[in-house]
Amino acid sequence: MTDTAAIRSVEYEQPLVDAAGAAGATGGACATRQAWARVPPEPSAAERAALKDRVRRLLKEKDAVMVSHYYVHPDLQDLAEETGGIVSDSLEMARFGRDHTARTLVVSGVRFMGETAKILSPGKTVLMPDLDASCSLDLGCPSAAFSAFCDRYPDHTVVVYANTSAAVKARADWVVTSSCALDIVRALKDAGHRILWAPDRHLGAYIEQQTGAEMVFWPGACIVHDEFKALELALLKQAHPGAKVLVHPESPADVVDLADAVGSTSAILKAARELDAREFIVATDSGMMHKLRALNPGKTFIAAPTAGEGATCKSCTHCPWMAMNGLAGVAQVLETGANAIQVDPALIARARRPIDRMLDFTAALRGGSAPGALLAHLGAA
Ligand code: 13P
Ligand code: SF4
Numbered sequence: 547m548t549d550t551a552a553i554r555s556v557e558y559e560q561p562l563v564d565a566a567g568a569a570g571a572t573g574g575a576c577a578t579r580q581a582w583a584r585v586p587p588e589p590s591a592a593e594r595a596a597l598k599d600r601v602r603r604l605l606k607e608k609d610a611v612m613v614s615h616y617y618v619h620p621d622l623q624d625l626a627e628e629t630g631g632i633v634s635d636s637l638e639m640a641r642f643g644r645d646h647t648a649r650t651l652v653v654s655g656v657r658f659m660g661e662t663a664k665i666l667s668p669g670k671t672v673l674m675p676d677l678d679a680s681c682s683l684d685l686g687c688p689s690a691a692f693s694a695f696c697d698r699y700p701d702h703t704v705v706v707y708a709n710t711s712a713a714v715k716a717r718a719d720w721v722v723t724s725s726c727a728l729d730i731v732r733a734l735k736d737a738g739h740r741i742l743w744a745p746d747r748h749l750g751a752y753i754e755q756q757t758g759a760e761m762v763f764w765p766g767a768c769i770v771h772d773e774f775k776a777l778e779l780a781l782l783k784q785a786h787p788g789a790k791v792l793v794h795p796e797s798p799a800d801v802v803d804l805a806d807a808v809g810s811t812s813a814i815l816k817a818a819r820e821l822d823a824r825e826f827i828v829a830t831d832s833g834m835m836h837k838l839r840a841l842n843p844g845k846t847f848i849a850a851p852t853a854g855e856g857a858t859c860k861s862c863t864h865c866p867w868m869a870m871n872g873l874a875g876v877a878q879v880l881e882t883g884a885n886a887i888q889v890d891p892a893l894i895a896r897a898r899r900p901i902d903r904m905l906d907f908t909a910a911l912r913g914g915s916a917p918g919a920l921l922a923h924l925g926a927a
Pocket of ligand 1: 634635636709723724725768796810811812
């Protein structure tokens, strides 16, 4: 949003598409593609205080509420909570935005989070600090190629991760996030479904291993989690024998194998609170450290190792697209109404159905319902 923003180049993987237009997902071959991220400058202390005051005032004036992800700048996490908004994982961001009465949602995260909010609340204005904040999973799963991939498996139930475009969601039977993917796929498997999974191959492999479901995969990856390295992690564990290892399941399987707890961002927070240890090694985006440290004074959190600080931001453990969110951007979009998320109305109804299933399933599960009964009830068995 500002002239002085730093432009970072980013590499991500995209599955190769064959002559028939279908992704070569069964072979898992990917091409490296280039993307970019625009990271705003860090405000000075005085600028930060002034920006926070401006945002507080504008939120009231515009009947708006902040919905922030755990990976965004600490200022946007703290201000969201202080002003009656939320900082959470992607599942709870979706639920909170849908249920809140504010007319405007300011979503600090990446584009799929804003799109999900808009799909669930088409009558609300959904603003984002920077509409170009993408995700390597979303970029690596273009809807036309994905649709061709689905056409190859007409007898499979299509389960897509929330980190996808509205068009990909519109092709899905179910949308899931990392906090509910295991429960939903397990219930589907128990009901006899075969699963077409997209786009994160590591999360997909983890779910397959945990549930025993028969699955085919789209071979996407998260540029942040894909960089964690098992060998270096094993060495770090040796140096910190008392430490517990917390891993987001977008990480490679050999990293997941070393975990004491595997789960979504909210599951990582829960494990840090509940596990009996003073030291933790954390394999997820470094934005998570803010909440981990704030909620666990006296405990130490160490970043899991990657390939090292490279020329690109691939190995710095912070998502370059999450880093595009800043206080100045939030203030500016609230003031001007710029960066309102638009989703093709023709897609909204189709994309909403699999998201609603996820929200209904998880709400009922929390209420004590048996997962098997939920599938029939949701019309998706
Ligand atoms: P969570 O759903 O665990 O918050 O993850 C979202 C994400 O983008 C992780 O990289
Ligand atoms: Fe996407 Fe990875 Fe960034 Fe999450 S951390 S938004 S999965 S690129």
